[in-house]
Amino acid sequence: MPELHLYDVLLRPVVTEKTNVWSAEDQVEKRYAFEVDPRASKQQIREAVEVIFEVKVKKINVMIMPAKRGLRGRKHYIRSAQWKKAIVTLQSGESISLFGGV
Numbered sequence: 583m584p585e586l587h588l589y590d591v592l593l594r595p596v597v598t599e600k601t602n603v604w605s606a607e608d609q610v611e612k613r614y615a616f617e618v619d620p621r622a623s624k625q626q627i628r629e630a631v632e633v634i635f636e637v638k639v640k641k642i643n644v645m646i647m648p649a650k651r652g653l654r655g656r657k658h659y660i661r662s663a664q665w666k667k668a669i670v671t672l673q674s675g676e677s678i679s680l681f682g683g684v
Contacts, residue, residue, distance in 0.1 A: 586619055591630040593617045595680070596667060604669075605677070611640065613671045614678055618644075620666045627668045635678045641671040 596615035604613035618627055624642045631639055650661040672678070 586622055586626060588630050588633055591619055591622045591626050592634065593619060610674055611671055612677050613669055616668050616670065618666050618668045620646075620664075622666070622668075624668075627670070631670050635680070637676040637678060638673040639670055640673045643669040643671075645669075 594617045596617055598615075601613070601615045603609075604615075606612075616627075616631075622630075624644055627642055627644070628639045631637065645667050647665050647667050649664045652659050652661045
């Protein structure tokens, strides 16, 4: 397991319509999505979220988002590189204020 600094694990929040529904006020367990370092494990992601945002994490789902490929004539190219996404579910009553008002 590679040693990553706590602040190098989370790269950016993923804000879409779907993730806004997950973190809505009427949800009991709020979920948030982050782009994470490809080398990060679930334990490292849990520790980073709990320390940085001061919340309790209930569950983490991790997935590798495939590269998007394009075609121009006969030439194939990569429009966006492969990346790793983590969906973090928080304990009931917890929320991350960073996402409020988005």
